[in-house]
Amino acid sequence: MSLLSVEDLVVRHGLLQAVRGVSFRIERGETLALVGANGAGKTTLLRAIAGAHQPAAGRVLLDGADLTNVPSHKRVGMGIALVPEGRKLFVQMTVEENLLLGRTASRPGEWSVDRVLDMFPNLKPRRHAKTGHLSGGEQQATAIGRALMSNPEVLLLDEVSLGLSPLIVDRVYAALQGLMASGTTIILVEQDLSRALSVSDRVICMLEGRVALEGPSKAVSRDEVTKAYFGLHRKSPGSVPA
Amino acid sequence: MSNQIIQGILLGGYYALIACGLSFMFSVMRIINLAHGSLAVFAAFALWWLASRFHIPPFVGLLIVLPLMAAIGWALQRFLLERSARGGALLPILTTFGLAIVIDNMLFEQFGADTRSLAPYIGSLSYDSWEWPGNIYVGKLAVIMFATAVILLGGLQLFLTRTRLGRSIRATSEDPDTAGLVGVDARRANAIAASIAMVTVGLAGAFLGMRATFDPYAGAPQLLFAFEAAVIGGAGSLWGTLVGGIVLALAQTVGAQVHPQGFLIGGHAVFLVVLFVRLSTSGLGLRGLLRLPSRSAS
Amino acid sequence: MSAVSSSPIIERGTTTSRIAAIAVAVIIALLAIAPQFLSAGAVDRMTALFIYVILAAMWNALAGFGGLVSVGQQVFFGLGAYFAIRLADAGLNPFASLFVSAIVVGVVSWPLSLFMLRLRNGEFAIGMWVIAALTHLLVNLDRLVQGETGTSLISLNVYDAGTRRVAIYWLALASMTALLGILFGLLRGSTGAAIRAIRDNEDAAASVGVRVTGTKRLLFVLAAFGIGVAGALWLATSITFQPKTYFNVQWTAYMIFMVLVGGIGTFEGAILGALVFFLIETWFGGTGVWYLVGLGATAVLFSLFLPRGLWGTIEGRFGLRLLPVGYRVRLPENAPADDGSAPSPERTTPGQEKA
Numbered sequence: 001m002s003l004l005s006v007e008d009l010v011v012r013h014g015l016l017q018a019v020r021g022v023s024f025r026i027e028r029g030e031t032l033a034l035v036g037a038n039g040a041g042k043t044t045l046l047r048a049i050a051g052a053h054q055p056a057a058g059r060v061l062l063d064g065a066d067l068t069n070v071p072s073h074k075r076v077g078m079g080i081a082l083v084p085e086g087r088k089l090f091v092q093m094t095v096e097e098n099l100l101l102g103r104t105a106s107r108p109g110e111w112s113v114d115r116v117l118d119m120f121p122n123l124k125p126r127r128h129a130k131t132g133h134l135s136g137g138e139q140q141a142t143a144i145g146r147a148l149m150s151n152p153e154v155l156l157l158d159e160v161s162l163g164l165s166p167l168i169v170d171r172v173y174a175a176l177q178g179l180m181a182s183g184t185t186i187i188l189v190e191q192d193l194s195r196a197l198s199v200s201d202r203v204i205c206m207l208e209g210r211v212a213l214e215g216p217s218k219a220v221s222r223d224e225v226t227k228a229y230f231g232l233h234r235k236s237p238g239s240v241p242a
Numbered sequence: 243m244s245n246q247i248i249q250g251i252l253l254g255g256y257y258a259l260i261a262c263g264l265s266f267m268f269s270v271m272r273i274i275n276l277a278h279g280s281l282a283v284f285a286a287f288a289l290w291w292l293a294s295r296f297h298i299p300p301f302v303g304l305l306i307v308l309p310l311m312a313a314i315g316w317a318l319q320r321f322l323l324e325r326s327a328r329g330g331a332l333l334p335i336l337t338t339f340g341l342a343i344v345i346d347n348m349l350f351e352q353f354g355a356d357t358r359s360l361a362p363y364i365g366s367l368s369y370d371s372w373e374w375p376g377n378i379y380v381g382k383l384a385v386i387m388f389a390t391a392v393i394l395l396g397g398l399q400l401f402l403t404r405t406r407l408g409r410s411i412r413a414t415s416e417d418p419d420t421a422g423l424v425g426v427d428a429r430r431a432n433a434i435a436a437s438i439a440m441v442t443v444g445l446a447g448a449f450l451g452m453r454a455t456f457d458p459y460a461g462a463p464q465l466l467f468a469f470e471a472a473v474i475g476g477a478g479s480l481w482g483t484l485v486g487g488i489v490l491a492l493a494q495t496v497g498a499q500v501h502p503q504g505f506l507i508g509g510h511a512v513f514l515v516v517l518f519v520r521l522s523t524s525g526l527g528l529r530g531l532l533r534l535p536s537r538s539a540s
Numbered sequence: 541m542s543a544v545s546s547s548p549i550i551e552r553g554t555t556t557s558r559i560a561a562i563a564v565a566v567i568i569a570l571l572a573i574a575p576q577f578l579s580a581g582a583v584d585r586m587t588a589l590f591i592y593v594i595l596a597a598m599w600n601a602l603a604g605f606g607g608l609v610s611v612g613q614q615v616f617f618g619l620g621a622y623f624a625i626r627l628a629d630a631g632l633n634p635f636a637s638l639f640v641s642a643i644v645v646g647v648v649s650w651p652l653s654l655f656m657l658r659l660r661n662g663e664f665a666i667g668m669w670v671i672a673a674l675t676h677l678l679v680n681l682d683r684l685v686q687g688e689t690g691t692s693l694i695s696l697n698v699y700d701a702g703t704r705r706v707a708i709y710w711l712a713l714a715s716m717t718a719l720l721g722i723l724f725g726l727l728r729g730s731t732g733a734a735i736r737a738i739r740d741n742e743d744a745a746a747s748v749g750v751r752v753t754g755t756k757r758l759l760f761v762l763a764a765f766g767i768g769v770a771g772a773l774w775l776a777t778s779i780t781f782q783p784k785t786y787f788n789v790q791w792t793a794y795m796i797f798m799v800l801v802g803g804i805g806t807f808e809g810a811i812l813g814a815l816v817f818f819l820i821e822t823w824f825g826g827t828g829v830w831y832l833v834g835l836g837a838t839a840v841l842f843s844l845f846l847p848r849g850l851w852g853t854i855e856g857r858f859g860l861r862l863l864p865v866g867y868r869v870r871l872p873e874n875a876p877a878d879d880g881s882a883p884s885p886e887r888t889t890p891g892q893e894k895a
Contacts, residue, residue: 071422091416147424326843343793506677
């Protein structure tokens with residue numbers, strides 16, 4: 001059985017349909033990259049999986065269990081953790097307090113404050129600093145650490161490289177590489193196409209709320225993804241631009 | 243005069259007690275509960291009823307009334323505030339104001355217009371005093387009240403910074419959506435916060451009843467005192483409420499010296515002056531004035 | 541509906557609203573001659589109703605349109621009465637002093653607004669209450685008022701009871717009509733668009749260049765003036781002035797009740813709410829405490845379950861407009877619907893023009 005399956009998911013923001021009938025599955029230990037232009041519905045999709053948005057139709061299943069009526073805080077307890085876009089740290093609280101909050105759901109596992117600090121050594125001296133005073137990279141590390149503290153089955157990463165310098169992005173991904181190697185299931189949204197393709201096992205490209213392309217990252221070409229990204233892939237007669 | 247200053251400072255303990263629940267609830271849920279004072283008076287009446295009807299001394303009665311207040315806080319959050327907060331920032335003001343009217347008049351219906359006091363049920367505590375050097379007499383009750391305020395504020399501070407539940411409440415107050423995403427049940431955190439606030443209201447009501455008299459319509463002035471103390475002191479730490487309470491009480495003491503009716507005027511006046519100074523220096527209005535403490539503020 | 545054009549139709553009035561305008565004129569005319577046919581007691585009750593309408597409309601102007609919920613509006617009610625006493629005591633004609641007093645209240649409220657309008661939401665609400673409490677205490681210090689003993693507008697006693705009653709009735713009717721007219725004009729004019737923008741989203745309004753503070757100040761001063769008129773008129777009907785009665789927070793409770801029940805943020809709602817309140821008071825006012833409990837409980841229930849009030853609900857359900865203050869956009873009925881995601885006209889209309 002797939003670890004997580006999304007079935008015909010529709011999510012609305014008021015009258016706007018951000019996600020329009022998306023389905024996919026992810027197996028245990030897999031890394032799935034979600035790519036697509038701004039407004040393609042990636043963030044909304046991740047937030048709906050995490051329970052921050054109520055879907056208008058369709059469902060999300062974790063290990064076969066329907067999550068439709070499960071609020072976000074209980075989904076954390078079931079093993080879904082989101083690193084939200086923009087990091088969304090509790091800026092009045094310290095790094096340690098933010099990390100400890102990640103343990104609220106009390107899932108058993110090996111993550112602890114010290115282990116997170118080992119993974120991100122740059123956080124060590126900032127342990128008791130308020131996260132509002134941290135650099136972007138330190139904030140991102142805290143946000144990832146906070147999600148890991150819940151010992152998740154599935155980790156959802158939403159644009160972890162946003163607003164960070166390339167050097168810091170490399171560092172963040174180097175840390176994530178270890179996670180992926182250790183078999184953590186990950187869905188990540190990434191704007192940098194080459195990076196998305198290189199770190200993931202499978203890629204989904206979204207366009208206007210729908211899945212435009214899905215395939216193994218090693219098998220799809222950059223060109224195919226680019227076409228899907230801009231909506232140039234449609235083969236049906238009449239919709240192919242000249 | 244120094245005697246009066248000490249009395250004033252000790253009275254500040256009462257204002258801190260009644261203010262801390264108001265500012266706590268505001269900082270967590272962004273709601274100013276206009277029924278705050280009425281609920282304190284309700285607690286005072288509950289203690290009075292237990293004492294006069296069943297001969298339960300007020301300090302023992304608290305064992306019944308405080309859990310009751312916690313339950314009321316929970317219900318208040320679940321059935322009233324949560325729902326009305328969804329309708330915007332203005333609706334909770336109207337809801338809690340309506341609730342205040344209901345409580346006041348129900349108390350009037352039950353207990354009539356007579357003023358009551360818990361003083362007859364606490365024995366000599368209501369008039370006993372200690373003599374301090376310099377010919378200063380301080381009432382034992384006033385000292386107990388002040389000590390309670392300090393312990394309560396300190397306890398709340400520790401609870402918020404050192405416990406998992408306290409962190410959850412702070413996270414919810416900062417960003418309820420994200421709190422949910424890290425596993426915090428924001429509804430539960432808010433309901434617990436409301437319960438805690440109502441327990442402090444119950445304590446404040448008890449001391450209101452012991453140190454003075456109250457009647458069914460005494461809620462409104464208590465709300466104003468709480469609000470004034472919270473705003474005067476509310477610079478980001480719970481201890482601010484204590485400072486605010488003391489400043490308010492001292493201003494009232496000075497007012498009473500100036501004019502027989504100056505007690506309340508002095509309090510309101512100092513509140514407006516503080517507000518004026520703060521508004522003209524910050525230029526930002528009061529947003530964030532009643533904030534939850536963070537660790538560095540402790 | 542014609543199938544020729546698919547562009548939206550923009551309109552101000554509707555047929556109903558034109559009939560309503562004529563009806564309003566007829567009602568005012570009928571009310572003006574009513575004292576000829578009504579008993580003395582009925583005239584007094586009608587005067588009270590007019591004052592309630594003023595109070596509701598003014599509180600609604602502040603809260604419903606300006607987004608400023610105040611629980612201290614009794615300060616202007618009390619000051620309206622107090623300044624009238626003072627002016628009459630200084631030798632001004634008592635009837636004239638009623639209105640001069642209200643102007644003074646309006647003038648006083650201006651500097652107050654500079655200060656108070658910087659508070660937000662609940663802070664503004666209780667802040668106003670503190671102002672009311674302090675003003676009450678200060679008025680009590682006036683020797684003329686003699687503390688809670690109070691005083692009377694004695695100079696009004698030179699007129700005989702019949703003349704006085706009818707004169708006050710007319711003054712109240714005229715004040716109500718004028719204040720509603722001013723408010724209606726304000727909401728329909730260019731300020732109206734600003735007011736509705738602020739009501740719907742203050743920050744967004746500010747970002748597109750709406751003068752938020754100036755507009756709010758205008759509403760604050762208008763509400764102060766109107767409530768001052770109401771206080772002065774109340775004094776004229778009851779003659780006696782006891783600070784405790786006039787500076788009572790109950791007045792604000794009444795205002796909130798009327799506006800919540802009638803429909804906050806709707807022009808007609810406040811009037812409807814005043815009528816409902818008037819009837820409830822007439823029928824249940826004698827039950828004392830339970831009547832007040834009922835008012836509070838009704839306010840709570842409306843704010844929880846029917847936050848748009850009676851009128852807002854009627855308006856939303858039937859698209860009814862009697863006194864339209866905004867514009868409405870109607871999509872022609874044959875406009876193509878795009879897989880259900882396009883808004884249907886029934887759904888947009890109430891959203892686009894709620895005032």
